[in-house]
Amino acid sequence: MEQRIVEKAQELFFRYGLKSITMDDIASNLGASKKTLYQYFKDKDSLVDAVVQREIEQDMHECGHIATSCDNAVHEVFKAFDMLQEMLTTMNPAIIFEMQKYHPEAYKKMNAHKNKFFVNITKENLIRGIAEGNYREDLNIDILSRFRIESVFLGFNPEIFMQGKFTLVEVEMELMEHFLYGICTPKGQKLIHKYKKQREK
Known part of the structure; x- marks a missing residue:
């Protein structure tokens, strides 16, 4: 039941944002009582935190799979974008800023994940691309890994x-x-053209 609650909350939060969805809404969509929700989560803050934790675990699993299954570093970036695009089709862009304003502890957890896991996986991609000859050798990996992740989140700023x-996908x-x-x-630019053409088919 706890997992069902988190899954339903994640679905509703992504679709409508955090502010407009109440514990009553989640209970109603589950066909359960609000009392049932409070058996597992003491308040909305703790439920938002659980949703963030679930998203973190999904990110780590999916990004790990992408990194090991792609032909090269450029391919990895395109596949990661496919994952992002799938998420963006169901995600209300206001969710990041609502989390920062109304659920600061969950936002801190998400931000820490961004600044550690996503930055590190981007660093690994840059190192891989340089070794393959697809990325320039003179790149500052520390700066560009942080820049790349911040630019992704910049797209959510209305x-x-x-x-x-x-649209978020266009941005x-x-x-x-x-x-x-x-x-x-x-x-590497030849690979960009190759994967862009594949996406257009």
Whole structure:
């Protein structure tokens, strides 16, 4: 039951945002009583925290699989974008800023995950790409790994990219391509063209 509650909460939070979904809404969508929810979670804060933890575990599993199953570093970036795109199709962009404002402890946990796991996996990708000859040898890995992750989260900021003018997928695709073209060698740029064509089919 605890897992069902977390899964349903994640679905509703992603679709409608954190602020507008109440414990009553989650209970109603589960066909359960609010009392049942409080047997497992003392309040909404603890439930949001559990949703963040579930998302972290899913990220780690999926990113690990991508890193080991791709042909090269450029391919890995495109596959990671596919994972991001799938998430963006069901995600309300306001969720990040609502979490920061209304659930600061869960936001701290998510931010720590971003700054440790995502930065490290990006560093590994950069090291791999340099070794393959697909990325430039003169890259500052520490700076660019942090820049790449921050640029992903930048796409969620409605003050910079107005909702309605751009879709999240459009923004993230443009940012990803900009990043790749900046770090790739001519050999790596050929791979960018290859994977872009594959996506267009």
